[in-house]
Amino acid sequence: MVDDYLPFARPSLDSETIAAVVETLRSGWLASGPRVQALEQALSGYLGGRIVRTFTSATAALEVALQVCGIGPGDEVIVPAMSFVATANVVLRVGARPVFVDVDLATRNLDLGQAESAVTSRTRAILPVHFAGLPLDLDRLYALAQRHGLRVIEDAAHAIGASWHGRRIGSVGDLVCFSFHPNKNMTTIEGGALVLDDPDEAARAERLRFHGIDRDAQGEMEVVEAGGKFNLSDVAAAVGLGQLRQLEHFNRLRRERARRYLEKLHSDPPFLLPDRGDDGHSWHLFALLLPLERLRITRRQFIQAMHERGIGVGIHYPAIHLFRRYRALGYAEGDFPNAERIGRETVTLPLFPAMTLSDVDRVCEAAVQIVQENRL
Numbered sequence: 001m002v003d004d005y006l007p008f009a010r011p012s013l014d015s016e017t018i019a020a021v022v023e024t025l026r027s028g029w030l031a032s033g034p035r036v037q038a039l040e041q042a043l044s045g046y047l048g049g050r051i052v053r054t055f056t057s058a059t060a061a062l063e064v065a066l067q068v069c070g071i072g073p074g075d076e077v078i079v080p081a082m083s084f085v086a087t088a089n090v091v092l093r094v095g096a097r098p099v100f101v102d103v104d105l106a107t108r109n110l111d112l113g114q115a116e117s118a119v120t121s122r123t124r125a126i127l128p129v130h131f132a133g134l135p136l137d138l139d140r141l142y143a144l145a146q147r148h149g150l151r152v153i154e155d156a157a158h159a160i161g162a163s164w165h166g167r168r169i170g171s172v173g174d175l176v177c178f179s180f181h182p183n184k185n186m187t188t189i190e191g192g193a194l195v196l197d198d199p200d201e202a203a204r205a206e207r208l209r210f211h212g213i214d215r216d217a218q219g220e221m222e223v224v225e226a227g228g229k230f231n232l233s234d235v236a237a238a239v240g241l242g243q244l245r246q247l248e249h250f251n252r253l254r255r256e257r258a259r260r261y262l263e264k265l266h267s268d269p270p271f272l273l274p275d276r277g278d279d280g281h282s283w284h285l286f287a288l289l290l291p292l293e294r295l296r297i298t299r300r301q302f303i304q305a306m307h308e309r310g311i312g313v314g315i316h317y318p319a320i321h322l323f324r325r326y327r328a329l330g331y332a333e334g335d336f337p338n339a340e341r342i343g344r345e346t347v348t349l350p351l352f353p354a355m356t357l358s359d360v361d362r363v364c365e366a367a368v369q370i371v372q373e374n375r376l
């Protein structure tokens, strides 16, 4: 069972990428150097020529994006109540206040109508997530931002390679952040990227990721603010270059496997399946809602039963506003019913490029069988 255990995510690294890592290790240049520059250029090329700066994580990129926008104490930032907690943590870390908004049950994306109602005179930015790689409606998002003079920071951690009506996520918009964590659609082991347009903002992002250091034409060092230390290594960038080369292929495989799930998963009582989107969906996650009110098992027991059949299942995510740190801001149960329901009922089934279509079938059979055997 352990041998053919199917995790919910697994990165694919080809031998060319591994060889490039070994070559980097032998090159004598391990920290940020030529390969980081090459990765930033390659990502820029992939994203229509926009400026790209890499970071040690998407979390770092998001935090720096907020700082680049000048967001801090006294400011509010609109965030979805359903996301990975990093989406809200970064707002607190710069001293601003996250203002949660509910998400749509089918798309899991920010409800833009409710987002507009949440705008106040203190709102400075909106920080939506392209959940699971399903792009948010960019036209409505940017129209809303324009009406209220807000910056937009897209948390595109799930969405490298996704596109909205033919426009690649990151190739348009304001500030866009990607994650290259091993579970994401491409990896640098740990890493992330910030995409933007303004060279002055890019220079500020560079300072914030490396000690606040500026260098003049003679190479003399000056420091005008205390930056952090978020620069990617060349070893990580070598992984990223190999991954970016295969990204379109990876995402095609993800779409094919997600479509198979959508075709095969008809349970009674029914799962609430994710919105199928179109070919612009990057399918970072395949997450469905369990019909728990009609089962005599808990989600924990469902996950355990899948595990016993050799199948890994994840939870993406608990609703953020119910964590203790966010309850301390005054949030409570009942505030965001969709995010809370997703947080209670969601499970993530295995989805990664190296799994086969018969792996998908095996997962579907197991999930449907567990539901059939445990209906009320």
Ligand SMILES: *Cc1c(COP(=O)(O)O)cnc(C)c1O
Pocket (backbone or CB within 6 Å): 056, 057, 058, 059, 060, 083, 084, 086, 087, 129, 155, 157, 158, 178, 179, 180, 181, 190, 191, 192
């Ligand atoms: C993974 C993830 C992040 C954080 O990415 P890291 O690169 O691990 O910092 C942020 N937001 C969302 C929605 C994520 O899934």
